Amino acid sequence: MSEYSGRHRPPTRAERRALERRSRLPKSFSAAYALPTAAAVTLALTAVGATAAQSSPFSGEVAEQASASLNATALLEDPQLAKDVRTEVATASRNSSGLSERRRAVADDVAESQVRAQERADRDKERTDLAAKKKPEDTQDAETTASGWVRPLASGPLTSGFGVRWGRLHAGVDYGASVGTPLRAMSEGTVVGAGPMSGYGIYIDVEYADGTVSRYGHLSSVAASVGQQVAAGETVAYSGNTGRSTGPHLHLEIRPGGGEPVDPTGWLTERGIL
Incomplete structure (x- = not known):
């Protein structure tokens, strides 16, 4: 191999490798x-921009922008500022x-x-539906209610009349009725006792419009309950066998004007409900 190393000789492989290593x-x-x-990267670009601004003939606005960028970079490098920024980000x-x-x-x-x-509305609706369905129990037919009065119970024989019995006044009439038979208000009125x-035993008094x-x-x-307004045919009590009684029945008394009892027979007959 020739030892010529003139400028026109191409570099050998070893020379190229050495050149690459140096570069x-x-x-x-x-x-x-x-x-x-x-x-x-921002820091580097800002530094280059600041250098260019200092050597540029346009030293006005460009220099100010470069200076602002430089100040921003300096602020970013401030540890306290970085801590404050992190705190604000965490707070947000x-x-x-x-x-x-x-x-x-x-x-x-x-x-x-x-x-x-919705629950209140449902409960109100249920109460309204129940009230609409509620009707006087065991109402009489049209003939017996034409006068606006009804019998005190739907059915039951008259078992005892008004008068003296065993040395004392029996002040009403009795109807045979098993325990628990519904008893009705004979007309619109108010419970007064x-x-x-x-x-x-257990009793109930209902006062009607004419004072009876x-x-x-x-x-x-x-x-x-006392003070309650009741309608004709509305259940106000249930028959039983309490007090001085020899068997389950309804004892009915009629007291005009709320005074002393009279024989109920004539009063009930006048109203067609004997």
Whole structure:
């Protein structure tokens, strides 16, 4: 091989490798040592811009912009500023999370209110439906209610009349009725008395529009309270065998004007409900 090394001789392979090795970047500039964030690139570009602004004949606006960029870079490098920024970001994140929780809480409250309102509406509807279905029990036929009065019970024989019995006045009439038979108001009126009474056991008094008071005695229970308004045919009590009684029945007294009892037979006959 010729030892000529003139300028027109092409470089050998060994020379090329040596040249390549000399042209490589130092290890400190490799990818492993490069700045890992976009902040490093921004820092570099800002520095180049500042240098260009200082050497440019347009030193006015360009120089000011470069100076502002340089100041921004300096601020980003301030550890306290970075800490403050992180604190503000964390605070904003917490506030956003708190707002979401409050919104969810409000939505839950609205949903619960709607559920409660619907439940109240359902209960009101049930009560309305029950009231609409409620009718006087065991109402009489049209002939017996034409006068606006009804018998005190749907059926039952007259077993005892008004008069002296065993040395004392039997002040009413008796109807045979098993315990628990519904007893009705004979017309529209107001309950003026109810509860236990000596001799009568459990009783109830209903006063009607003409002032007459009917008394039902020996009851098993009452179904209306004092002061309650009742309609003709409405159940006000149930027959029984309480007080001075020899068997289950209804004892009925008629007291005009709320005074002393009279024989109910004529009064009931006049109204067609004997």
